[in-house]
Amino acid sequence: MKRQIxxxxxxxxxxxxxxxxxxxxISPVRYVDTTPNTLRAxxxxxMRAAIAAAYATTGNLERARARLSLLGDxxxxxxxSAQAQQMLAAGDSGQSMxxxxxxxxxxxxxxxxxxxxxxxxxTATSISIATSSSSNLTTATLVSTGTAGTSTPxxxxxxxxxxxxSPTARPTRTPTAAPGAPFELVSQDTVCDPNVQEGLLEVVxxxxxxxQIPGIEIVVTWDGGEDHFFTGFKPELGDGYGDYVMQTGxxxxxxxxxxxxxxxxxxxxxxxxxxxxxxxxxxxTFQQP
Amino acid sequence: xxxxxxxLLVLLIGIAxxxxxxxxISPVQYIDTTxxxxxxxxxxxxxxMVAEAYQTEQNPDLAAHRLAILGxxxxxxxxxxALGLAKQFGxxxxxxxxxxxxxxxxxxxxxxxxxxxx
Numbered sequence: 366m367k368r369q370i371x372x373x374x375x376x377x378x379x380x381x382x383x384x385x386x387x388x389x390x391i392s393p394v395r396y397v398d399t400t401p402n403t404l405r406a407x408x409x410x411x412m413r414a415a416i417a418a419a420y421a422t423t424g425n426l427e428r429a430r431a432r433l434s435l436l437g438d439x440x441x442x443x444x445x446s447a448q449a450q451q452m453l454a455a456g457d458s459g460q461s462m463x464x465x466x467x468x469x470x471x472x473x474x475x476x477x478x479x480x481x482x483x484x485x486x487x488t489a490t491s492i493s494i495a496t497s498s499s500s501n502l503t504t505a506t507l508v509s510t511g512t513a514g515t516s517t518p519x520x521x522x523x524x525x526x527x528x529x530x531s532p533t534a535r536p537t538r539t540p541t542a543a544p545g546a547p548f549e550l551v552s553q554d555t556v557c558d559p560n561v562q563e564g565l566l567e568v569v570x571x572x573x574x575x576x577q578i579p580g581i582e583i584v585v586t587w588d589g590g591e592d593h594f595f596t597g598f599k600p601e602l603g604d605g606y607g608d609y610v611m612q613t614g615x616x617x618x619x620x621x622x623x624x625x626x627x628x629x630x631x632x633x634x635x636x637x638x639x640x641x642x643x644x645x646x647x648x649x650t651f652q653q654p
Numbered sequence: 655x656x657x658x659x660x661x662l663l664v665l666l667i668g669i670a671x672x673x674x675x676x677x678x679i680s681p682v683q684y685i686d687t688t689x690x691x692x693x694x695x696x697x698x699x700x701x702x703m704v705a706e707a708y709q710t711e712q713n714p715d716l717a718a719h720r721l722a723i724l725g726x727x728x729x730x731x732x733x734x735x736a737l738g739l740a741k742q743f744g745x746x747x748x749x750x751x752x753x754x755x756x757x758x759x760x761x762x763x764x765x766x767x768x769x770x771x772x
Contacts, residue, residue: 369657376664383665384672393682398693405686408723412689415700415720418707432699 402437409436410448417445417464426471433472445469446598453595463580466597470579473600546573547625548581548651556646557636564613564633565646570596570605570621573653577605584620585609586627613644621651690725694739697724701736702749705756714763717756730761 396403401412413436420429430441438444446469452462548570556567566585570578579597586592596607611617611633620627628649636645676682684691689700701721708717718729725732737753745753 369660372657372661373664376661377668377671380665380668380670381672381675382668384669384674385676386672387669388673388676389682393676396684396687397691399684399687399691400693401696403685403687404689404692408687408689411720411723412700415703415707418711419703422706422710432703435696 401435404436409438412436413445413448414461414465417468418461420468420471421464429468430472442469442472442600445472450598463595466580466595470597470600470604474604546653548621548653549625550628550649551652552648552650553628554648554650555634555636556648557634557638558646559638559643561646562610563644563646564611566609566611566617566619566631567646567648568596568607568609568619568621569603569648569650570607571650571652575652577603579604581605581607581622583607583609584623586618586620587615611647619649689723692724695743697732698736698739698743698745700724701733701756702740702745702753705733705749705752708756708759709752714759718760718763718765721760728760729763730757733757733760 401409404412413433416429416432419432420426433441433445436444445465449462449466449469452465556565568583570581572578577596579595579600581596582593583596584591584593592609594607594609596605599606599608611631613633615632616629617631618627618629619631631647631649634645634647635642689697692700701724704717704720707720708714711717721729721732727735733753733756737750737757740750740753
């Protein structure tokens with residue numbers, strides 16, 4: 366009796382081992398129809414860059430938003446901003462970085478206007494496309510059941526009459542700097558607030574209609590050195606806001622968008638407070654004519 | 655004989671449990687996938703993104719560089735397949751037009767020796 370139990374246990378373990386060998390090694394679950402949220406981090410970065418590049422052409426914020434949602438980021442704006450910051454830190458301040466910063470900024474804007482358009486963006490759950498022709502109206506529906514790892518996605522195509530096109534909001538685009546219109550300094554203020562970081566150089570850029578503009582490069586130079594930063598990385602302080610920490614005792618020049626006349630003789634001011642003197646901040650506001 | 659039958663039965667039960675565990679309860683997890691494994695509609699949409707960007711950038715090297723993540727096929731083949739899918743999925747005419755332009759550009763594109771950066 367005891368021997369029989371051991372034999373059965375051995376058989377069970379052998380079977381279990383064979384089953385696992387088959388399911389994990391010989392024929393593991395294969396994912397051939399994966400979703401973007403399972404992509405490796407660097408491929409997600411490339412997807413975000415492509416989404417931003419496409420958005421730079423089309424201005425279709427809803428389509429960009431839908432595409433970003435497929436990547437599964439908890440906060441798309443944060444993910445875009447972080448990627449732009451990483452690119453900037455890596456010395457890549459090119460077009461791609463600016464497109465990503467612009468998209469991050471525009472996503473933070475409230476939607477103003479909505480114009481119905483036909484848009485097709487795949488989603489993890491379902492896609493409905495309505496297209497019209499002169500003779501008939503057709504609707505194609507792609508249905509994905511389940512998520513990766515639990516079931517096999519399937520696609521269904523139906524052809525049923527539908528008179529409604531899926532409306533997609535088309536937002537008013539965030540203003541971008543008009544080429545050939547150099548920014549002019551409209552105000553220079555000393556900020557003596559002990560709550561503001563010492564030596565902070567705050568820059569605000571606006572277009573001719575006083576709307577703040579993100580993604581513009583600010584070049585800061587001093588005797589023997591140069592640095593640069595961009596507007597729009599702190600949307601909570603304004604789309605056209607950017608800042609830089611100045612060293613006490615160094616005189617800087619500030620040039621916006623590599624054109625126009627640099628603002629010179631900028632240095633961290635000395636302020637008087639309740640507890641004596643402290644280093645204040647400078648706020649420069651530029652506007653396009 | 656009955657003893658062997660019982661052994662075989664328990665062995666099969668073990669195999670079944672192993673398969674259920676390996677395929678259902680704890681399957682192999684793919685969390686760092688590559689774009690070439692994406693579902694067809696996601697691939698088509700990615701090609702559309704590249705086509706939209708190409709519309710203004712007019713940089714075939716950059717477009718080919720972006721398409722390269724979708725696999726080892728030539729950019730012309732990738733865009734051509736995506737174009738077929740886009741028509742099948744009922745993409746808007748304006749999107750089809752952009753993808754056609756990209757497909758034409760990619761079919762004529764030759765890798766440059768200088769390379770490109772995204």
